[in-house]
Amino acid sequence: MTIHQTSTAGLDGVSAAVTMLSHVDGEAGELIIAGSRVDDLAATTSFEGVVARLWSAAGAATLDEAEVRVKLAEARLHAFRRLAAILPATDGLSIVDGFRAAVAAIGPQDGIAPEAMSVGAMPVLAAALVRRAAGQAAVAPDASLGHAADTLKMLRGEAATGAEAKALDAYLVTVSDHGMNASTFAARVVASTQADLFMVVTAAYCALSGPLHGGAPGPVLDMLDAIGTSADIAPWVDAALARGDRLMGFGHRIYKVRDPRADVLKRAVDALGGDKADLGLTAEVEAYAREALAKAKPGRRLDTNVEFYTAILLDALKIPRNAFTPIFAAGRSAGWTAHAIEQQRTGRLLRPTSVYAGPMPA
Numbered sequence: 001m002t003i004h005q006t007s008t009a010g011l012d013g014v015s016a017a018v019t020m021l022s023h024v025d026g027e028a029g030e031l032i033i034a035g036s037r038v039d040d041l042a043a044t045t046s047f048e049g050v051v052a053r054l055w056s057a058a059g060a061a062t063l064d065e066a067e068v069r070v071k072l073a074e075a076r077l078h079a080f081r082r083l084a085a086i087l088p089a090t091d092g093l094s095i096v097d098g099f100r101a102a103v104a105a106i107g108p109q110d111g112i113a114p115e116a117m118s119v120g121a122m123p124v125l126a127a128a129l130v131r132r133a134a135g136q137a138a139v140a141p142d143a144s145l146g147h148a149a150d151t152l153k154m155l156r157g158e159a160a161t162g163a164e165a166k167a168l169d170a171y172l173v174t175v176s177d178h179g180m181n182a183s184t185f186a187a188r189v190v191a192s193t194q195a196d197l198f199m200v201v202t203a204a205y206c207a208l209s210g211p212l213h214g215g216a217p218g219p220v221l222d223m224l225d226a227i228g229t230s231a232d233i234a235p236w237v238d239a240a241l242a243r244g245d246r247l248m249g250f251g252h253r254i255y256k257v258r259d260p261r262a263d264v265l266k267r268a269v270d271a272l273g274g275d276k277a278d279l280g281l282t283a284e285v286e287a288y289a290r291e292a293l294a295k296a297k298p299g300r301r302l303d304t305n306v307e308f309y310t311a312i313l314l315d316a317l318k319i320p321r322n323a324f325t326p327i328f329a330a331g332r333s334a335g336w337t338a339h340a341i342e343q344q345r346t347g348r349l350l351r352p353t354s355v356y357a358g359p360m361p362a
Helices: 038-044 049-056 065-081 083-091 093-105 113-135 147-157 160-174 180-190 198-206 217-227 232-243 260-272 279-295 305-315 321-346
Strands: 022-027 030-033
Touching: 030 038, 030 049, 030 260, 038 160, 038 260, 049 065, 049 147, 049 321, 065 083, 065 113, 065 147, 083 093, 083 113, 093 113, 093 198, 093 321, 113 147, 113 198, 113 321, 147 160, 147 321, 160 260, 160 305, 160 321, 180 198, 180 279, 180 321, 198 321, 217 232, 217 279, 217 305, 217 321, 232 279, 260 305, 279 305, 305 321
Parallel strands: none
Antiparallel strands: 022 030
8 A cells, every 4th residue: 555645844934824024035145023024123112012012913912012011920920929839840950951850840820811920930940040059149130220221130140231131131032932943832832732731831931942043043053162273263263174074153054145134233232332242253153154055065155044043142141051942932932922812812723644664464
């Protein structure tokens, strides 16, 4: 017996949903989130404003930036009160793995919408784990601060400057949603089963933690550390390509040109000033790597992606490398929750078929 079916590896080109939330044009190098280009959003809108746009577009009640700011502040306060019950589940785990356990333990809170609790708790959990790893006590949230500024204060134990808060805010906006990426697809699959939002976000984070999705910014810094000096750029990059190694921070599954988010984050780093991040070596590495990739892989367009300048920006903000993935999740949770709301409102159980390639009985 022969089964005559075809499959699409990686589901490339397969539409899994109709969405009002974001659009990625890989050929044009364009990302649109809730009707606006990502560079315009990062320049004009806070993270709370983007969350309001996404939740409203998903079909929840229409919200504005001020309302979301209050909701997320309340959620941060509630999450902090629950730390004593949540943190024991993370004992003995790394920050990345502990964050997964902590996210799964959030659970609903009376009077707090589940989408607000899911997004608001993220920086509280991340900061508590980072500080515990350093032998420091968790810092209580400040409801008077914006989400980005409070995230930095909880991480570092001191108030961020206006420029630092603005830089992190731009990052959270930039990574808030990005089409049907792996973690968002995971979120929509789980949401389609009518699972609660906390299980949706946990599943999405598990997908994000993989090195092919959200785990690459840390290795970008490892690469820059290994290169060390301008004189070592060419020999290091050439040797890596000769071995067939992947250059972290370059190339993207969707973008065939430069990732538009890379330019947004580069501008955010520039705005921090030279005392926060020295872009000299970084710019030289980026330029040589792009040139070397064009020569080594002439049939492919491998340009700078979001991970390259994510690494530079988060490092400039003194966020430890082992917290990069949880901080990414703090931003992307806006999209995950919006997609879950949209999926449960308009979709059905996601149940694709598969192509059986094993033996058949006689």
